[in-house]
Amino acid sequence: MVDMEEMISSAVDRNLYRFLEELCDFLRIPSVSARSEHREDMVRASSWLRDQLGRLNIETQIYTDYGHPLVYGSYCPYADKPTILIYGHYDVQPEDPVELWETPPFDPSIRDGSIYARGATDDKGQLFTWIKALEVLRATSGRIPVNVKILIEGEEEIGSPNLHRFLVDYKKRVSANVIVISDGSKYSRDTPAITYGLRGLSYLEIEVIGPQRDLHSGVYGGIVKNPLNALVEILAKLTDEKGQITIPGFYEDVVPLEPWEREEMEKLALKEDEVRDQLGVDSLFGEEGFSALERKTARPTLDINGIWGGYQGEGAKTVIPSKAGAKLSMRLVPNQSHQKIDRLASDFIKSLTPPGVKVYVKQLHGTDPVIVPRNLKEMEIAIKAIKKGFGKEPVFIREGGSIPVVVSFSRLLNIQPILLLGWGNPDDGPHGPNEHFSIENFKGGIKTAAFLLEELGKS
Ligand code: BES
Ligand code: MN
Ligand code: MN
Numbered sequence: 382m383v384d385m386e387e388m389i390s391s392a393v394d395r396n397l398y399r400f401l402e403e404l405c406d407f408l409r410i411p412s413v414s415a416r417s418e419h420r421e422d423m424v425r426a427s428s429w430l431r432d433q434l435g436r437l438n439i440e441t442q443i444y445t446d447y448g449h450p451l452v453y454g455s456y457c458p459y460a461d462k463p464t465i466l467i468y469g470h471y472d473v474q475p476e477d478p479v480e481l482w483e484t485p486p487f488d489p490s491i492r493d494g495s496i497y498a499r500g501a502t503d504d505k506g507q508l509f510t511w512i513k514a515l516e517v518l519r520a521t522s523g524r525i526p527v528n529v530k531i532l533i534e535g536e537e538e539i540g541s542p543n544l545h546r547f548l549v550d551y552k553k554r555v556s557a558n559v560i561v562i563s564d565g566s567k568y569s570r571d572t573p574a575i576t577y578g579l580r581g582l583s584y585l586e587i588e589v590i591g592p593q594r595d596l597h598s599g600v601y602g603g604i605v606k607n608p609l610n611a612l613v614e615i616l617a618k619l620t621d622e623k624g625q626i627t628i629p630g631f632y633e634d635v636v637p638l639e640p641w642e643r644e645e646m647e648k649l650a651l652k653e654d655e656v657r658d659q660l661g662v663d664s665l666f667g668e669e670g671f672s673a674l675e676r677k678t679a680r681p682t683l684d685i686n687g688i689w690g691g692y693q694g695e696g697a698k699t700v701i702p703s704k705a706g707a708k709l710s711m712r713l714v715p716n717q718s719h720q721k722i723d724r725l726a727s728d729f730i731k732s733l734t735p736p737g738v739k740v741y742v743k744q745l746h747g748t749d750p751v752i753v754p755r756n757l758k759e760m761e762i763a764i765k766a767i768k769k770g771f772g773k774e775p776v777f778i779r780e781g782g783s784i785p786v787v788v789s790f791s792r793l794l795n796i797q798p799i800l801l802l803g804w805g806n807p808d809d810g811p812h813g814p815n816e817h818f819s820i821e822n823f824k825g826g827i828k829t830a831a832f833l834l835e836e837l838g839k840s
Contacts, residue, residue: 386769388521389831393513397824400513401496403433404823405489407471407505408498414449414472414539423449423535426471430512430533437515439531448543449535453555457528463837464528466557466796468786469508469564470537473500474812481814495817503811506818507563507804507826508533514830526838530557534786537564540584540746541785548789558798559759559837560790563826565780565803568649573771573825575763576801578678578779579787581713581750583722587612587730589690589705590739596701606737609690609705615733615740616707619683619726624668624676626683626711628729634716638679646674649776659808678779682712708745712781719747748785759798762836767802770829802829 393400412426413419427443427450434441434454441454449472457464476486476499484490489498496506511531518525532555534544548555568574591608592601620626638646651674657665667676676682690705692698711722727742734740755777767775780803790796804826810816 385522385835386832389517389835390828392517392521393824393827393831396513396517397820400509400827401491401820401823403513404496404506404509405498407509408489408496408500409487411476411487412472412500412535413475414536415475420449423472427452427533427535430471433512434531437512437519437525439515439529444547447547451535451544451547452531452533453551454531455529455554456525457530459528462527463558463840464530464556465834465837466555466560466790467511467529467531468533468560468562468790469511469531470504470534471500471508472535472538473503473505474538478814483815486814486816491820494821495819496823497815497817499816501816501818502566502805502809503816504537504564506823510563510804510823510826511561511830513827514834517827517831518834526835529834530555537784537786540582540748542746544786545789545793548786548793552794556794557796560796560799561802561830561833562784562787562800563802563804563830564784565782565801566805566807566809567771567803567822568776568778568807570806571773573767573773573775574778574803575755575760575767575775576780576803577755577777578715578752579750579783579801580678580681580779580781581717581719581748581788582783582785583711583713583719583726583747584686584745585709585711585723585726585730586743586745587615587707587709588741588743589615590703590741591705591737592701592703595703598699598701601701605701606735607701608738609702611735611738611740612688612690612705612707614735615730616685616688616709618733619709619729624666626681628683628722628726630725631681631722634718634721635681636715638675642679643675645777646672646679649674649778651677677781679714681714681717684710684712686710712783713750715750715752717750719749723747746785748783749788750783751787751791752779753787753791753799753801754797757798758840759800759837762840763800763802763833766829766833766836769832771825800833802833804829 439454444451486499589608686708688707691702
């Protein structure tokens with residue numbers, strides 16, 4: 382009998398070009414979840430996925446009562462084999478600023494060994510590796526070797542506001558032994574990784590209201606509180622020069638990093654000079670007393686994401702704006718709770734309100750941080766699969782980003798083996814212009830996914 386691994390590997394190589402063409406079709410659908418004008422595109426992307434899964438004999442339904450269409454497929458013929466739940470998202474972030482793209486965001490183009498398009502790495506390309514792995518397994522051995530469930534949502538990029546409710550309603554249907562997610566990245570270009578931690582997120586919008594209309598800053602300057610001045614005064618009080626967040630109680634629940642974990646992160650040794658140069662800054666910045674790797678994955682942060690008010694056009698306009706606003710995000714780490722942080726932050730912001738303006742704080746989305754156990758047999762299996770698929774042993778990392786559903790998988794479904802296996806490169810540029818996904822990683826991802834499913838079928 383021909384070696385199964387060899388068969389999988391050569392089937393991926395042989396079909397790679399077609400797989401890439403299919404991925405391009407997927408990437409051409411501008412499934413931007415945040416924009417209502419793309420509602421029809423969400424429907425198109427979900428039916429495109431249903432067709433893909435249908436061809437693999439996976440019974441697939443689309444749920445329309447949970448926000449953007451939710452794709453759920455299941456192929457569970459075995460009584461004596463584990464059930465693997467694959468999760469991914471077909472929605473993408475808005476493409477702007479579109480003028481910074483070298484080729485159009487929804488017209489995929491292949492150059493320098495990568496495929497360029499919005500969603501190439503986050504998450505269409507990575508999700509697609511699992512679908513193609515299933516196809517390759519069917520084609521080589523005539524069957525998918527495990528029970529498979531696949532859940533693909535269209536709302537991840539807007540904070541998965543409806544997915545938890547779906548999981549509550551269909552808890553039994555989606556139950557599984559192992560969850561696999563490819564929606565992140567390797568540690569570096571040449572070092573694959575298994576992610577065991579994700580940060581949480583608390584996202585707020587602040588509005589400051591002053592005089593009932595815009596005023597001449599000469600005629601009224603000196604007698605009213607300018608809401609934009611008030612806003613920046615408030616914002617400036619949320620962090621200090623040492624990179625600490627000054628919201629009272631903010632760090633209360635932060636679990637300190639264990640010595641073993643700090644050692645591990647030190648060994649990984651993020652090349653801080655390289656990162657600095659890549660980003661085009663004079664120096665990196667962050668909380669004192671922590672390495673850059675610790676700060677970007679295992680420490681909480683506060684960032685202003687946007688700010689507005691007053692005159693933004695060409696030239697000068699002497700005006701006191703009537704209103705000002707800002708968007709603020711805080712990345713959270715175990716055991717911070719986004720609800721508590723939302724409350725502490727809003728209370729503190731409101732307490733900083735100067736006389737003469739009103740301050741409103743609104744919660745936009747929130748998700749808790751999560752750590753998944755590493756010492757499970759499924760992790761060992763994943764390590765082996767990655768070694769074969771990428772030719773190198775993975776390292777364990779925590780990621781700074783968030784995937785809201787992971788908390789529900791862990792707490793509500795109580796599934797322990799959650800394999801977060803990112804195939805991207807750290808500089809693929811998700812959410813930014815010229816997002817791309819390397820073809821080598823696409824190929825390595827499909828192979829690894831197939832090896833992993835094959836091996837899980839034996840366990
Ligand atoms: N795939 C990312 C999360 C991610 C990024 C994980 C990098 C690991 C490494 C996901 O699509 C994402 O962008 N999440 C948002 C969450 C938010 C919209 C609720 C994030 O982290 O900003
Ligand atoms: Mn993603
Ligand atoms: Mn994303």
